[in-house]
Amino acid sequence: MTKADLVDAIFEKLGLSKKEAQDIVEILFDTMKQTFAEGESIKISGFGTFNVRKKMARRGRNPKTGEDLEITPRRVITFRVSNQLKEEIEKLSA
C-alpha cells in the first residue's frame, strides 16, 4: 500500500476531487513531519505513538574500516503500537 491508495480511500469517503484528496494526504504527513521536527511526539489513539527521542553523541566505529569515530547527537523516532492494535495483531498470529 502506498500514499496513492490512501488518496483513493479518502476520495471514496469524501466528495473531494482526486487532487484535493492528494493535497490533504500530503498536508497530513507534512504536519506530522513538522511536529516531529519541533521535537514533539504524536499519539494516535487506537493506532500507536510516535516518540521523538534525543540521542547523545557517542563513540562508535565504522564496522567496515574499524575506524573510531564520533556518532553525532541526533533525534530518532520510535513507534510504539497501541495496546488495542497490538492485541489485534496478536490474535492474527495465534
Place this chain on the structure above:
Amino acid sequence: MTKSILIEKVAEKVEGLTRNQTEIVVDTVFDSIKKALMSGEKIEIRGFGNFRLKARKPRMARNPKTGESVEVPGKKVLYFKVGKALREAINTDQKP
C-alpha cells in the same frame, strides 16, 4: 500531540475543509493502514516511513519463579521504519 490536535492543525491548513471532514481523513488514513497491515500488506509512505508486520520466532524461555522451561509462541509485531526524508527533517529543522 494527540489525534484531535493533529486534526485541528490539518483543518487549519486546508481551505474549505471542515473539522469533521478532516477527522474523517485522519481516521481513514490510519484505518486503511491498519487494514492493510492486518491483511499482511506492507505500507510505504514515501518520505515518511514504512509499516509492516515482522514475525517473531517461537522461543524457549524459563519461568523465573519455578525454573520451568516454557515455549513462548511466535507472534507478529508491528514495525515502523522511519523514511529518509523524515529522518533528515527531524535532524535539520531543529529549533534552538
